Amino acid sequence: MKMNFHPQNKSSKRVLIKRIIIFVSLALVLATFNVTHFNPFSGLFNYIAEPFWKGRQAVLAFGVDVSIFFRSNKSLAGENKILSRRIVELERAALMEGGLFKENEELKALLGRDTVQHTILAAVLTRPFLSPYGTFMVDVGRDSGISIGDRVVVDGTFVVGAINKVFQKTAQVKLFSAPGEKINVALVPSNLLVVAEGRGGSNFKVTLPRGIAVSEGDALVIPDINIQILGIVEKISITPASSFQIIYFKSPINMAYVKWVQVIHAL
Amino acid sequence: MSLWLRIVMNIALAGSILFLPWWFTVLLATVHIFMFQAYEIIVWGFVADTLYGTPIPAYYNIEFLFTLLFVVLIILAIPLKRSLIFY
Numbered sequence: 001m002k003m004n005f006h007p008q009n010k011s012s013k014r015v016l017i018k019r020i021i022i023f024v025s026l027a028l029v030l031a032t033f034n035v036t037h038f039n040p041f042s043g044l045f046n047y048i049a050e051p052f053w054k055g056r057q058a059v060l061a062f063g064v065d066v067s068i069f070f071r072s073n074k075s076l077a078g079e080n081k082i083l084s085r086r087i088v089e090l091e092r093a094a095l096m097e098g099g100l101f102k103e104n105e106e107l108k109a110l111l112g113r114d115t116v117q118h119t120i121l122a123a124v125l126t127r128p129f130l131s132p133y134g135t136f137m138v139d140v141g142r143d144s145g146i147s148i149g150d151r152v153v154v155d156g157t158f159v160v161g162a163i164n165k166v167f168q169k170t171a172q173v174k175l176f177s178a179p180g181e182k183i184n185v186a187l188v189p190s191n192l193l194v195v196a197e198g199r200g201g202s203n204f205k206v207t208l209p210r211g212i213a214v215s216e217g218d219a220l221v222i223p224d225i226n227i228q229i230l231g232i233v234e235k236i237s238i239t240p241a242s243s244f245q246i247i248y249f250k251s252p253i254n255m256a257y258v259k260w261v262q263v264i265h266a267l
Numbered sequence: 268m269s270l271w272l273r274i275v276m277n278i279a280l281a282g283s284i285l286f287l288p289w290w291f292t293v294l295l296a297t298v299h300i301f302m303f304q305a306y307e308i309i310v311w312g313f314v315a316d317t318l319y320g321t322p323i324p325a326y327y328n329i330e331f332l333f334t335l336l337f338v339v340l341i342i343l344a345i346p347l348k349r350s351l352i353f354y
Contacts, residue, residue, distance in 0.1 A: 023338065026309070030331045037322070037330075045317045052285050129288045131319035132332060164321050172321065180324030200325075 046137075046167045053125040053137065119156075119262040120144055125170065128255050134178030134200060136255065140263060141169045151228070151264045158253045159228040163263065173261075176230065177202045177251060185230050188219040196220060196230065202251040204231055210238060210245050220249055273303050280308070284315045289333075296337055300344045312337035 033039045122138035130136075140146055150163040152173045164174035176183050181198035185206075192212065196204045208214065214236055222228040231249040238245045276299045283292040292315065296308045312333035322328035329335065 026334075026338070030313075030334060034322075034328070034330050039317050039330075041313075042317050045314055049285055049318055056286060126285075126319075130284075130286075131289045131315065132326075133319050133321050133323055135319050135321050137318075172319075174321050178321075178323050179326070182324070 042165065043167055046170055050125070050139075050170055054139070057123065057125070118265045119153075120146060120265055122152075122171075122261050122263050124255075124258055124261060128175060132200075134175040134181070134198070135164060135172050136175070138171050138173055138261060138263070139169065141167045141171050143168060146171055146263050146265055150266060151222075152261050153228060153264060154253045154258055154261055156262060157227060157229055158251065159222050159230055160251065160253055160255065160258075160261065171263075175202070175255070177204055183230070184223065185220045186223045187214065188221055190214075193223065194220075196249070202231075202253065202255065204249050204251075206247040206249070207244050208247060210243055212245070214245070214247055269303070273305070276302065276305070277307060277311075280311045281314075284311060284318070289315075292333070293336065297340060300337075300340055301348065306341065308337045309334060309341065 120140055122140040122144075125137040125139050128134055128136045138152070146163055146166060148163050148166055151159055152161045152163065153159045159176070161173045161175040161178075163171050165172040174181070175198070176196075177198040177200060179198055179200045183196050183198075184193060185196045186193055187206075190213070192208075194206045194208060196206050198204055204220070206220070214233060216233050216236065218233045220230045220233070222230055229252075231251045233247055233249045235248040236245055237248065276295075280292065280295055280299060283295050292311075296311065299305045299308055312335075313331070315333040316331045320330035320332070322330055326332060
């Protein structure tokens, strides 16, 4: 008699059905978290990860201190000379810019505009390259008074992103250059308001009609009473068949090397 | 021995999520799934997404890219391992 029924077929079918049920349940749970933007585990995982991130920073800082002992006197002297020259150049530039900045602030004050910003210094705990999302973590959170939407700047002038999630002692920052992110910016010097789209890796693009004059080196800023530079135009792409031009611009800030940021807290 | 190796791989995955580029994490997870029947990479994917995930327009606002990718990896690995002479 031909055996159509084999015990192994039934058990492997059961295993397959079990797996399907598990995958479908997982998909439903993830979809719920995604749609509601609420993940009950995010606080817990951040709480566990935070000491590791801070530990890494401490180890790296110690490593930099120790590495100094292994450098030759000649290389240190050479680097010292280059850096001293650079400091003199930057001091001169800073004097001029300081004067212009002061004049700008005085004019704004005369016109009755308050330009004081409440900024909170934050250390960068993780780098954006840890994930494809274009996010990084900082070491200030709810206990420092920051909130979702607060802008994050580097060196007081270069805006990089905004606070996306806030935890007790840490916060997640989403870069404006995250793929597909859109932000309103002003093109300098024409002051034209445009929409910039993030392309990842501190890169952006803007699509404009061909007739609008744009040059490489022009700045794009966030329209605000205080100057906040988003990026500098690097390339302008014009195809003969198209009535548009695509402006590619990039933030001058490389987040891989940034250690400190300022969070501008809206009062 | 293989249990210890599996534990080491899990620790390496955790470390990769916390400190190393995301493509290295994916590579490590791929190696892990081919070394073992490692369904736990889905958990690690969920951890990575919970730590770093956010809706991104270019990715259709899906916050669980790592989790989905690792599920796909597992689904692909099962029949592939059966057909590979190495196994």
